Amino acid sequence: SSFLWGYIFSSVIGGALVDRYGGKRVLAWGVLLWSLATLLTPLAANHSTIALLAIRAFFGLAEGVALPSMSTLLSRWFPNNERATAFGISMAGFHIGNVYNVNLKQAAWFSAVPWATMAISGYLAGTASDFLINAGYPTTFVRKFMQTIGFIGPAVTLICLNYANTPTMAATLLTAALSLSSFSQAGFMLNIQDIAPQYAGTLHGISNSAGTLAAIISTIGTGDQVL
Known part of the structure; x- marks a missing residue:
């Protein structure tokens, strides 16, 4: 999925940004950008497959900050x-x-x-x-x-x-x-x-990227086996 290719890159970077600037600010930008990607998806689908793949990757790039942001906010609030x-x-x-x-x-x-x-x-x-x-x-x-x-x-x-x-x-x-x-x-x-509440965003981003890499590999492998 092209979504995963965008998602894997933003998790670690987004996590570091969350630890530095706070979860609310980074998450707000993430929500704004992935909402924009959602609005553009039908237009991209009507335009071409390449455009659809690109907008899905952008969607993943924006949404990659969500879980690191949530992890940081919860570690500070509860x-x-x-x-x-x-x-x-x-x-x-x-x-x-x-x-x-x-x-x-x-x-x-x-x-x-x-x-x-x-x-x-x-x-x-x-x-x-x-x-x-x-x-x-x-x-x-x-x-x-x-x-x-x-x-x-x-x-x-x-x-x-x-x-x-x-x-x-x-x-x-x-x-x-x-x-x-x-x-x-x-x-x-x-x-x-x-173990590290002050770096919760970065650590969550690293673990999230590792899981996303496994998802990418399994998706490709499954496609090869089915075909």
């Missing part, structure tokens, strides 16, 4: 024992936005269900994380516990997906995998804010 819930609510907004963007006239309902369940499970992971910290469990233990669920849960369900013999079963397992992956929101994503 104490350690409330941060996971706040992060879960914030990420739920992203997931619900994806639900809203699904065209149900052209896609089945299960195209929207995974995003909805991720919003719910991410929030539940956040509240559970804060509950454990307030109950006296060490922050490091709680972060590792949530991240373990976020890693092992999807791994197990994706292995089971290989043996699904109906579309309904496959959709259910895929939804479960995505839902369990949202526990990472209360894991490594918050650990960044725990």
Whole structure:
């Protein structure tokens, strides 16, 4: 996706800008620019494929500052024992936005269900994380516990997906995998804010770029395998 090519470059730079100038200012510019890209997308699509790819890359470039900005703002606005819930609510907004963007006239309902369940499970992971910290469990233990669920849960369900013999079963397992992956929101994503809150934007940008690189490689690899 051309979106990812723009996204990977702005995450680290955007994170550094966030740490220097603050999340509100950088995020405001990001929202302005990706809104402009959204408005220009139909025009670009009508013009040419190259124009569409370029505007999608610009979209990704603008949106790359979103998560680093959010990470920095949350690290400054919320104490350690409330941060996971706040992060879960914030990420739920992203997931619900994806639900809203699904065209149900052209896609089945299960195209929207995974995003909805991720919003719910991410929030539940956040509240559970804060509950454990307030109950006296060490922050490091709680972060590792949530991240373990976020890693092992999807791994197990994706292995089971290989043996699904109906579309309904496959959709259910895929939804479960995505839902369990949202526990990472209360894991490594918050650990960044725990260990270096003053550099939360930069660190989140670095980790985000690494994840985006994996997405680019997997997209290309999947295309080669399908073709």
